[in-house]
């Protein structure tokens with residue numbers, strides 16, 4: 005009897021262990037660089053919930069916002085080496101690394117995040133650029149069009165003279181053309197730089213007025229309609245390869261949907277954030293004159309030429325890629 009009991013106990017233990025591991029399935033770690041309230045982390049939590057639901061809990065996603073697992077600049081490498089299974093990169097932080105998808109960061113006057121995100125996703129699907137060959141791309145999206153948020157009033161373009169503004173990627177070059185002092189750094193370092201006075205403001209989308217409480221310090225906003233920042237959600241290649249086919253299908257099916265969800269969310273959220281900033285901190289919003297918008301556009305033109313040269317250098321058909329992006333933009337804007 006004793007023997008039977010202990011045998012039974014042993015087999016129950018074994019069944020439990022097996023059952024537990026079968027039920028728990030796979031846990032994927034997902035690293036993000038900005039703090040939890042920001043839109044890249046909001047979309048991350050949405051994706052996690054969708055994946056856990058659609059895989060009936062077979063996949064669990066453990067999220068790490070706020071650079072707790074990987075930071076803005078070691079994200080790409082960290083995912084490639086498996087320090088995190090999944091990571092969020094802002095491609096503008098990696099100059100020269102993404103010669104094709106950086107086309108989305110050019111000054112082509114996107115006015116909708118949903119459109120920009122769809123264009124980015126379609127461009128990736130169409131060209132399958134080799135710059136992403138070492139990772140699996142799960143989804144892509146962009147920030148909303150960028151504006152100046154500043155501690156000093158920028159009422160006209162000439163007020164930009166010598167003004168230190170945080171930005172990344174193509175916006176840095178436009179700023180220098182406009183006489184401002186662009187300072188390159190990831191969003192995750194910007195709160196401290198603003199606090200310490202290293203920069204007087206930043207150029208990004210209005211969501212951060214609320215999510216990082218920048219409205220408290222940056223009481224002056226200037227509508228500049230500068231480029232969107234492109235984002236890619238990447239996964240470690242070996243971890244992807246090891247997933248069961250049905251899980252891969254769930255994740256692949258989510259790619260485009262997630263781009264649309266994030267674009268819609270941010271289009272809606274940036275207006276809310278600006279309204280909140282006006283209400284809570286009485287921030288002022290300045291618009292420029294038509295002549296000044298023409299001047300901004302003019303400062304953007306050399307960037308397009310420079311992007312083409314870099315793309316050709318990287319062996320890409322720059323003209324065709326740019327034309328395709330503009331065609332997709334027109335299609336989704338129609």
Ligand code: 3IO
Pocket residue numbers: 038042043044094147148172190191192207208209211212233
């Ligand atoms: C951004 C980046 C991190 C968190 C919130 C954000 N809102 C807009 C952006 C885009 C940007 O400025 C960047 O550096 O990627």
